Amino acid sequence: MATPQLETEQIEIRLLLEAIYLKYGYDFRDYMQAHIRRRVRHRLKDSGMSSISEMQHRVLTDPDFFGTLLLDFSINVTEIFRDPAFYGTIREEVVPMLKTYPFVKIWHAGCATGEEVYSMAILLREEEIYEKTQIYATDFNETVVRKARQGIYPIGQMKTYTKNYQRAGGRRSFAEYYTARYDAVIFDPALREQIIFADHNLVTDSVFGEMQMILCRNVLIYFNRDLQRRVFRLLYDSLVPGGFLCLGSKESLAYSGLADRFEPVSEKEKIFKKQW
Amino acid sequence: MNITYEAVAMGASAGGMNALRTVLSALPETFPAPVLVVQHISPDSDNYLVSYLDDNCAVTVREAEEKEPLQPGTVYVAPPDYHLLVESDRTLSLSLEEKVCYARPAIDVLFETAADVFGPALVGVVLTGANRDGSNGLRAIRERQGLTVVQSPESALAPEMPRAALSATPVDHVVPLNGIGPLLHKLFMGDHV
Numbered sequence: 168m169a170t171p172q173l174e175t176e177q178i179e180i181r182l183l184l185e186a187i188y189l190k191y192g193y194d195f196r197d198y199m200q201a202h203i204r205r206r207v208r209h210r211l212k213d214s215g216m217s218s219i220s221e222m223q224h225r226v227l228t229d230p231d232f233f234g235t236l237l238l239d240f241s242i243n244v245t246e247i248f249r250d251p252a253f254y255g256t257i258r259e260e261v262v263p264m265l266k267t268y269p270f271v272k273i274w275h276a277g278c279a280t281g282e283e284v285y286s287m288a289i290l291l292r293e294e295e296i297y298e299k300t301q302i303y304a305t306d307f308n309e310t311v312v313r314k315a316r317q318g319i320y321p322i323g324q325m326k327t328y329t330k331n332y333q334r335a336g337g338r339r340s341f342a343e344y345y346t347a348r349y350d351a352v353i354f355d356p357a358l359r360e361q362i363i364f365a366d367h368n369l370v371t372d373s374v375f376g377e378m379q380m381i382l383c384r385n386v387l388i389y390f391n392r393d394l395q396r397r398v399f400r401l402l403y404d405s406l407v408p409g410g411f412l413c414l415g416s417k418e419s420l421a422y423s424g425l426a427d428r429f430e431p432v433s434e435k436e437k438i439f440k441k442q443w
Numbered sequence: 444m445n446i447t448y449e450a451v452a453m454g455a456s457a458g459g460m461n462a463l464r465t466v467l468s469a470l471p472e473t474f475p476a477p478v479l480v481v482q483h484i485s486p487d488s489d490n491y492l493v494s495y496l497d498d499n500c501a502v503t504v505r506e507a508e509e510k511e512p513l514q515p516g517t518v519y520v521a522p523p524d525y526h527l528l529v530e531s532d533r534t535l536s537l538s539l540e541e542k543v544c545y546a547r548p549a550i551d552v553l554f555e556t557a558a559d560v561f562g563p564a565l566v567g568v569v570l571t572g573a574n575r576d577g578s579n580g581l582r583a584i585r586e587r588q589g590l591t592v593v594q595s596p597e598s599a600l601a602p603e604m605p606r607a608a609l610s611a612t613p614v615d616h617v618v619p620l621n622g623i624g625p626l627l628h629k630l631f632m633g634d635h636v
Contacts, residue, residue, distance in 0.1 A: 388538065
């Protein structure tokens, strides 16, 4: 049903994604096409190459160029306490349940540069359950995982972040959690003690332990229906019965094939509980 | 040659709430195509715009959801802080990729992806606004042989966006605000009112 120009371009992009998969093992073949197409066009324009087919050759022979493309394909928009109301609901509805476990395992799948991981660490510390918590923060992109591990962020955003923290129900002075230096801040290294940062690819890797809570926010919107179903299954299988699944504000279980296996904790904040 | 149009993509910024109401309230419930709308809006806005338009229009107005198949007679409004894209199977997708013209949702993103999919069967409409988002998108619609419509700058609360669109690409119809709804009616449903 697409226009002829688009059809040709889609063939070229399919071949490009196939090449990336065969060469590097990263699988973007089931990503939403309009998104990938925009990223490829953007890179093509920037690189001065004349066609996507030329880009395919380049990506096969130049791992650095592949690294660039990998960053193009991953969307790392995030903030400290992004969607403050979400964290408020976690405090009120989820934390009381987490408190009943002797040990809590949390998986943040698609953690990007880590802002939301530190947010969760701060929240759990204020709720006095951080000591018994292990957070696994993963992303498919090594470069961003490295950044997340460092926990260093530009100072320019701190005003917004402080406001987010307060709106999320923060109980202290936000400045207690970081040290500012020149134009950057670094988060208190103690916050990192309970966090393990690692590479994990939701598309090609498998189930990840028995989690009490999984956050996978604004990741699934980039996957097509088939892949979404597969990843929902993986997330479901990685949760303990009664465990919590937290999605992005515009994501839903509608096409997960598992909607009846979860009950909503908050429809608005997209927090769901795996049934017993 | 008579073209059958299959979708409308519409973008508005400053002054858009009133402009969208004027345009969309002129469409009947039986409007035979989907209408995709990007209105620049604060990232933490609620969806008041959506319920306001839905209350005042015969067509159904909804916030766009990802993977939703497009239905005729329905207006899909991009959610705050997400780009709205059209997939080649005529479903919608959302993305958090970087802002375009300082905007997310951006009109350019909607227009470019809709142009890819609908080609000559798309009608693109640029309404009032104070920046230049939508210009590149309207050009993309034109390049794919779609029909381009711009609100006449003198009828716009903020004329910059219509002006930018007019200077970016040849435009098929430059129409005052209250003429856009009737034009769409005519393009999609013939002259019978």
